[in-house]
Each structure stands twice: as C-alpha cells, then as structure tokens.
Amino acid sequence: MSKTLPTVLVVDDEVRSLEALRRTLDEDFTVLTADSAAAAAAILAREWVHIVLCDQRMPGVSGVEFLSEVREKWPDAVRIIISGYTDSEDIIAGINEAGIYQYLLKPWQPEQLLLILRGAAEMLRLQTENQRLSVDLKVAGPVMRRRVADKRASVARSFAAESLLRAPDSPMNAVCEMLAKVARLDVPVLLTGESGTGKELLARALHLASPRSGEAFVTENCGAVPDQLLESELFGVKRGAYTGAYEDRLGLFKQADHGSILLDEIGETSPAFQVKLLRVLQEGEVRPIGAPRPQAVDVRVVAAT
Known part of the structure; x- marks a missing residue:
C-alpha cells in the first residue's frame, strides 16, 4: 500500500x-x-x-x-x-x-x-497522534494506559531539548545545556530573544525535562492581549464579577496547576500588571476577578521577551 x-x-x-x-x-x-x-x-x-x-x-x-x-x-x-x-x-x-x-x-x-x-508535517502528525491518545486514555484499561504512556513519552522526546534542530557549532548548544540544568530546579525562568527564534520551543523543552513534565503546559501571548483582558485570561473570573460574566471561568494559572505556564512577550505588559504577576511568584496564589479571596496555585512560570 x-x-x-x-x-x-x-x-x-x-x-x-x-x-x-x-x-x-x-x-x-x-x-x-x-x-x-x-x-x-x-x-x-x-x-x-x-x-x-x-x-x-x-x-x-x-x-x-x-x-x-x-x-x-x-x-x-x-x-x-x-x-x-x-x-x-x-x-x-x-x-x-x-x-x-x-x-x-x-x-x-x-x-x-x-x-x-x-518538520511542519511531522509536528502535525505528532499533534494528531497526541489528540488520538487523549481519546484512547479516557476509554482504555490498564494495558492501554501503559501503551498511551509510552506513546506520550515518544512525543515528549520529539520536543525535548536534544531534539531541537541545530548545527554542531551552534550557540544553541550552550543554551540547551543550560536548559537541562535549570529544568531540574523548580524556579521561574526568563527567556530572551527576538521573535521567531524558538523561545516557545525552548520553554516546552524545559517543561518536558522538569519534574512537572507529566502535567499541563499552557501558553499565553501577553503582548497580544490588553491588561484587563489578560488578567481575566490568566487569573480567571467569578460569576457576576461584571456584566456578561454568567459563569465562573478558570484562569490559565489554575489550568496549569502543578505544571508550567509560558508568558510570552511579558515585557509588553504594564508595570501595574507585573506587580500582580509578582504576587503569583512570591505568594503562589491568584485571585480571580470578583473572587473574595485568593486561590493557591503551584505553577512554574516561564517568561519570554
């Protein structure tokens, strides 16, 4: 065939x-x-x-x-x-x-x-495979779960730092070596570089090499969203917080709980909003818009600019 x-x-x-x-x-x-x-x-x-x-x-x-x-x-x-x-x-x-x-x-x-x-065709194939595996996982028994875990590991290896395309003498080699060391440390990370240089790929590789690799990896482009909307996207919204808020909405920080979140173009946010992000880093908690009290989150923050 x-x-x-x-x-x-x-x-x-x-x-x-x-x-x-x-x-x-x-x-x-x-x-x-x-x-x-x-x-x-x-x-x-x-x-x-x-x-x-x-x-x-x-x-x-x-x-x-x-x-x-x-x-x-x-x-x-x-x-x-x-x-x-x-x-x-x-x-x-x-x-x-x-x-x-x-x-x-x-x-x-x-x-x-x-x-x-x-590379684009292979990425599409892996995404399709990952979606199919997610469906399989919901209906499969223990044997299928092991097979799905093996497949997920294969997909993860495809996005790992050692799989990133680079020449033998590329400056990216040193970056990837540093990434492997930092991945084991549960600390926030800042990636800097021009647009299109692969910061999201590095962030994903960092997540996959960390102890959080089995949990969610969530991304947000902060430069493309106004501060007010960004706050609701990241922190969430309680029902009734404003006109049109008819139900609770889970923020990206809670969606990434126990995993990692990439905040791309973090330098485009206002100083006032960065203070709110600092609270997340220092206190490990977020307050959804309209909520009476903050909620604890355990998220590794990877920022890029």
Missing part, C-alpha cells in the same frame, strides 16, 4: 513562483496551487489540507491577513509565510495574528524549504 502524502496548498500570485514551489515539493507532498487568496479559500473549503504555504505580498490581501482567516476557519492547518521582505511588523503580525509555524525569506533554498515543510 502506498503511503499517503501530506497535502500542501501553495498560494502565490506569481505563476513562476507557484511552478517552482510545486516542482520542489512534488516528490514529498501532494501539492495544490492557488494564484489568489479567494482561490485558496475555495480549495480549503473542499479539500483536506495539512499545510498552507502563502506568499506575503499579494494583490488585495496580505499573506498574514489570509492566514489569519485560515487560522480561524481551518485551525488544524499548519501555516507558513514566504516573503522577499524582512519587515519586522509583518513577522510579528504573522506570529501573533496568524499563528504561523515559520516565516521563510526569499530567495529560498530547496533543501531549506523541504526541511521546514517536513
């Missing part, structure tokens, strides 16, 4: 670029092409697409705008932008608004392109 290839939808208004990308990917993927966002949306509506590779500069709509729509309507598709421009605002928007997996610059090299798309 022949292996089913992942499906890639390539979106570019330049016919030559479409053809070059199709030829490069054809052996490893089932390739669909579209010369506009409208044509791509029509394909997504009728075909099962695993990866969307979209040019940033197109007439009428940008790649970020289109992939933001893809994120909303087809969230399971891995989204990748390809561009000939190094506009930092486009890159940041791609990460925050479109949730892109990678921002690839032109001129691209075939080997680099294939490496990125193979």
Whole structure:
C-alpha cells in the first residue's frame, strides 16, 4: 500500500513562483496551487489540507491577513509565510495574528524549504497522534494506559531539548545545556530573544525535562492581549464579577496547576500588571476577578521577551 502524502496548498500570485514551489515539493507532498487568496479559500473549503504555504505580498490581501482567516476557519492547518521582505511588523503580525509555524525569506533554498515543510508535517502528525491518545486514555484499561504512556513519552522526546534542530557549532548548544540544568530546579525562568527564534520551543523543552513534565503546559501571548483582558485570561473570573460574566471561568494559572505556564512577550505588559504577576511568584496564589479571596496555585512560570 502506498503511503499517503501530506497535502500542501501553495498560494502565490506569481505563476513562476507557484511552478517552482510545486516542482520542489512534488516528490514529498501532494501539492495544490492557488494564484489568489479567494482561490485558496475555495480549495480549503473542499479539500483536506495539512499545510498552507502563502506568499506575503499579494494583490488585495496580505499573506498574514489570509492566514489569519485560515487560522480561524481551518485551525488544524499548519501555516507558513514566504516573503522577499524582512519587515519586522509583518513577522510579528504573522506570529501573533496568524499563528504561523515559520516565516521563510526569499530567495529560498530547496533543501531549506523541504526541511521546514517536513518538520511542519511531522509536528502535525505528532499533534494528531497526541489528540488520538487523549481519546484512547479516557476509554482504555490498564494495558492501554501503559501503551498511551509510552506513546506520550515518544512525543515528549520529539520536543525535548536534544531534539531541537541545530548545527554542531551552534550557540544553541550552550543554551540547551543550560536548559537541562535549570529544568531540574523548580524556579521561574526568563527567556530572551527576538521573535521567531524558538523561545516557545525552548520553554516546552524545559517543561518536558522538569519534574512537572507529566502535567499541563499552557501558553499565553501577553503582548497580544490588553491588561484587563489578560488578567481575566490568566487569573480567571467569578460569576457576576461584571456584566456578561454568567459563569465562573478558570484562569490559565489554575489550568496549569502543578505544571508550567509560558508568558510570552511579558515585557509588553504594564508595570501595574507585573506587580500582580509578582504576587503569583512570591505568594503562589491568584485571585480571580470578583473572587473574595485568593486561590493557591503551584505553577512554574516561564517568561519570554
């Protein structure tokens, strides 16, 4: 039986670029092409697409705008932008608004392109496998639980620090060595680096190498949310706290209880809000909006900026 290839939808208004990308990917993927966002949306509506590779500069709509729509309507598709421009605002928007997996610059090299798309396909496969295992775990007996645990360990190894792609002489080697040492210490961690340099991957690897690896790993992009909304997202809300609060809502800190939480772009929050976060670090407790008293939480905080 022949292996089913992942499906890639390539979106570019330049016919030559479409053809070059199709030829490069054809052996490893089932390739669909579209010369506009409208044509791509029509394909997504009728075909099962695993990866969307979209040019940033197109007439009428940008790649970020289109992939933001893809994120909303087809969230399971891995989204990748390809561009000939190094506009930092486009890159940041791609990460925050479109949730892109990678921002690839032109001129691209075939080997680099294939490496990125193979990585995206493998990530999608692991996520699908993890979701299936979660369903299995709910209905399985002791034997199946052991099999699921083994599979989860395999998935965890795929995201571990030693699995991060890097060259033999890469500065990331020293970072990963430090990560392995810090992971064993139950202390808050601050990761610094430019957008798109893999801080979330490092945070996840840190969690998987820690004693909390069996618990939840939760992420929040603090730079994309206003302070007032961020407070409700992180700390939770009690019913009746404000108009429209019809039920209790569990905050991300409680969802990550006994696990780890990544607070990305922490430097974008206001000083007043950072004081509230400091209370969590110092006291180990959060107070949901409208709650009469704080609630204890046991969470490892990983901040990134």
